[in-house]
Amino acid sequence: MSDLLAEAVVDDQSIAVRTEGLTKTYGALHAVAGLDLSIPRGSTFGLIGPNGAGKSTTFAILASLLTPTAGRAEVAGFDPSIDPVEVRRRVGYMPDVMGVYDNLRVQEYLEFFAAAYAVPRARWSELIGNLLELVDLTVKRDSMVDSLSRGMKQRLSLARALVHDPEVLILDEPASGLDPRARVELRELLLELRKMGKTIIVSSHILAELEEMCTHVAILEAGRLLASGSPRDIRSALPTGRRIVVKLAGGEEQVHVVADDEEQVALVRRLLVDEGLRVLQVVEADSGLEDLFMRITKGVVQ
Amino acid sequence: MKLPRTLNPVFARELRQRMRGPRAAIILILYLLVLVFIVQIVYFAASGGANRGAPSIETLAGVGRSVFHTLVFFVLGLVCFIVPGVTASAVAGERERQTLVPLQITLLRPWSILVGKLMASLAFVVLLIVATLPLAAVSFLLGGVEPIEVIRATAMVLVVAVTLACVSLWCSTFFKRTQGATVVALALVFLLCVGTFIAFGAQMILQRGQVQGRSQLLLVANPFMAVADVLDRRDEQLSASGASPFTPMQLLLEQRRERQRDSSTWSTDSGSGSGPGGSGPVVVPPRPTATVVVAPTTSGPPQPDAVPQPAVPQPAVPETVIRDVRPAPSNPILADRTAAAGFEPGVPWLSRVPFWVLSLLAFTVLSVGSLALAARRLALPKPTFS
Numbered sequence: 001m002s003d004l005l006a007e008a009v010v011d012d013q014s015i016a017v018r019t020e021g022l023t024k025t026y027g028a029l030h031a032v033a034g035l036d037l038s039i040p041r042g043s044t045f046g047l048i049g050p051n052g053a054g055k056s057t058t059f060a061i062l063a064s065l066l067t068p069t070a071g072r073a074e075v076a077g078f079d080p081s082i083d084p085v086e087v088r089r090r091v092g093y094m095p096d097v098m099g100v101y102d103n104l105r106v107q108e109y110l111e112f113f114a115a116a117y118a119v120p121r122a123r124w125s126e127l128i129g130n131l132l133e134l135v136d137l138t139v140k141r142d143s144m145v146d147s148l149s150r151g152m153k154q155r156l157s158l159a160r161a162l163v164h165d166p167e168v169l170i171l172d173e174p175a176s177g178l179d180p181r182a183r184v185e186l187r188e189l190l191l192e193l194r195k196m197g198k199t200i201i202v203s204s205h206i207l208a209e210l211e212e213m214c215t216h217v218a219i220l221e222a223g224r225l226l227a228s229g230s231p232r233d234i235r236s237a238l239p240t241g242r243r244i245v246v247k248l249a250g251g252e253e254q255v256h257v258v259a260d261d262e263e264q265v266a267l268v269r270r271l272l273v274d275e276g277l278r279v280l281q282v283v284e285a286d287s288g289l290e291d292l293f294m295r296i297t298k299g300v301v302q
Numbered sequence: 303m304k305l306p307r308t309l310n311p312v313f314a315r316e317l318r319q320r321m322r323g324p325r326a327a328i329i330l331i332l333y334l335l336v337l338v339f340i341v342q343i344v345y346f347a348a349s350g351g352a353n354r355g356a357p358s359i360e361t362l363a364g365v366g367r368s369v370f371h372t373l374v375f376f377v378l379g380l381v382c383f384i385v386p387g388v389t390a391s392a393v394a395g396e397r398e399r400q401t402l403v404p405l406q407i408t409l410l411r412p413w414s415i416l417v418g419k420l421m422a423s424l425a426f427v428v429l430l431i432v433a434t435l436p437l438a439a440v441s442f443l444l445g446g447v448e449p450i451e452v453i454r455a456t457a458m459v460l461v462v463a464v465t466l467a468c469v470s471l472w473c474s475t476f477f478k479r480t481q482g483a484t485v486v487a488l489a490l491v492f493l494l495c496v497g498t499f500i501a502f503g504a505q506m507i508l509q510r511g512q513v514q515g516r517s518q519l520l521l522v523a524n525p526f527m528a529v530a531d532v533l534d535r536r537d538e539q540l541s542a543s544g545a546s547p548f549t550p551m552q553l554l555l556e557q558r559r560e561r562q563r564d565s566s567t568w569s570t571d572s573g574s575g576s577g578p579g580g581s582g583p584v585v586v587p588p589r590p591t592a593t594v595v596v597a598p599t600t601s602g603p604p605q606p607d608a609v610p611q612p613a614v615p616q617p618a619v620p621e622t623v624i625r626d627v628r629p630a631p632s633n634p635i636l637a638d639r640t641a642a643a644g645f646e647p648g649v650p651w652l653s654r655v656p657f658w659v660l661s662l663l664a665f666t667v668l669s670v671g672s673l674a675l676a677a678r679r680l681a682l683p684k685p686t687f688s
């Protein structure tokens with residue numbers, strides 16, 4: 001599978017997160033097995049894998065919550081198992097489960113974490129104002145945190161992870177359990193954060209989610225890396241290209257076309273229209289990464 | 303709520319959560335009502351015999367003492383129940399609510415999280431204890447209680463509260479669920495309060511009534527014994543009306559004090575059988591180790607092999623007379639050495655330390671140990687040196 005890898009060559013200065021042979025075992029189970037990652041600064045990196053692939057374990061190691069069994073990690077220039085405090089200063093981590101306190105207002109919740117990250121008190125008011133604006137919760141400032149909707153809690157959780165202005169953001173399945181609208185909002189939020197220059201590492205088993213917003217993607221299965229690179233690189237490295245289904249008006253007829261890239265899809269559409277056929281719809285047979293994912297992990301799953 | 307700048311963040315947050323709404327105030331009011339009720343009952347029970355005619359100063363003083371001791375007993379018992387209840391959820395509760403991980407990866411050090419939790423769960427308990435003090439003033443009015451006694455008792459109850467909170471906090475870090483943590487914390491407190499008495503009783507039976515120095519050590523970590531030791535003992539004049547729930551513990555402590563006096567004669571076994579009642583000398587085979595003890599150059603009775611220890615006919619002679627006759631220990635260093643060498647089964651230097659000092663020591667060890675273990679469980683990840 002390594003011939004699929006189209007790893008971008010980047011110099012050391014611009015690497016935000018790196019792992020070398022990262023391994024975490026629970027007894028005989030290899031939750032993470034020799035993971036090598038290098039995540040460029042400022043990129044949005046998607047870690048994709050089914051449940052139990054080792055995504056959360058990897059993130060916990062990067063966030064200094066777990067010590068690896070073997071191998072090493074480097075986050076923002078520090079090894080999380082040697083310098084956890086330095087890593088914590090530079091990393092915002094959002095776990096896959098989110099809990100909120102009861103009897104606490106949104107503002108008080110953020111104040112607590114500002115204090116816990118030693119943000120000077122004089123800056124709290126402005127900081128919290130900015131964060132709430134960023135995650136669009138300004139009107140909820142005085143609401144109780146446990147009264148928020150799931151999507152709002154998720155965004156509050158993100159604001160919490162940003163309290164100390166970290167350079168690296170680690171978000172474990174941030175989109176899980178959100179309705180489509182909340183997902184779109186989350187995606188826009190992450191795009192905004194990328195514009196702010198943050199390195200974002202995000203995991204999901206919902207593949208279509210990550211394809212659009214990630215600059216880099218890695219596919220994880222049973223603790224091993226199956227593929228990594230930009231979504232485009234991986235797609236173009238596939239021998240078969242994309243399958244396009246064209247639906248025509250006035251009939252059950254469908255045309256299946258294999259195309260390599262967007263230009264070819266456009267070409268097919270133009271040719272069909274030029275032929276005088278009324279094209280109703282041009283869709284992909286499988287959404288890109290999902291398809292890729294299914295093919296790559298075939299046989300490995302189960 | 304405006305809170306000061308330097309406040310521990312965990313404490314500040316918990317304070318906001320816990321003190322929100324009327325719950326805390328309602329509990330406080332109920333608590334005070336219960337206390338007033340108890341004071342009334344004790345007052346009438348203790349002064350019942352004196353209702354006809356003007357009670358004497360002594361009787362009133364006895365009533366005052368009864369009221370105060372009962373209050374202390376009640377508050378101490380309450381502390382033993384409430385502290386594990388409010389503390390055991392401290393960390394386990396965050397684990398259950400899935401808020402622990404975000405807290406752990408902040409820049410807060412584990413001990414600072416623990417101290418914040420400790421202060422938060424003790425804040426309310428301290429409030430309850432302080433709210434009791436005005437009621438204790440009733441005993442001032444009646445006499446029989448010195449202000450210093452109130453201060454000593456309050457201080458010791460607070461120390462007990464802190465200790466139990468530390469132990470419960472350790473439970474809270476050790477167990478994943480609040481329920482498990484609470485049950486185990488309560489069990490540990492029960493062990494301290496009741497288990498030590500049971501173990502002590504078992505030892506007494508095994509040693510056929512002999513109270514050895516070491517078995518006394520069992521009771522050092524008992525909250526009720528510790529508080530009993532800082533409360534004034536009952537005087538003979540007050541014996542009728544000055545009943546106190548601490549009386550059994552104070553009798554035990556009285557025994558210890560007598561051993562203390564006896565140990566100045568370099569013989570730990572001789573006095574131990576004779577309580578205040580003077581139940582007669584218990585025949586004990588002489589301990590071979592006693593022969594090794596070098597008697598200092600005093601008029602204390604020499605101890606040859608063959609002479610059984612209870613050679614001095616103590617029960618027959620009033621206690622005070624014996625005390626007057628005996629010289630003070632002339633060479634405590636020597637005594638320490640013999641104890642350290644294990645010659646003295648009763649550990650005489652230990653019995654010379656006031657009981658409450660030993661208790662404070664035990665509580666400190668318990669608190670610091672629990673906190674250290676708890677901090678280790680909160681610290682993540684374990685440092686790797688490979």
Ligand SMILES: Nc1ncnc2c1ncn2[C@@H]1O[C@H](COP(=O)(O)OP(=O)(O)O)[C@@H](O)[C@H]1O
Pocket residue numbers: 026029030031032049050051052053054055056057058
């Ligand atoms: N504390 C643990 N003890 C034992 N096994 C664990 C533990 N944590 C995770 N695992 C196992 O490690 C594997 C990877 O888990 P995880 O990283 O949570 O996967 P993902 O987040 O990709 O769903 C799973 O098989 C899981 O059961």
Ligand SMILES: [Mg+2]
Pocket residue numbers: 055056057096172173
């Ligand atoms: Mg996971």
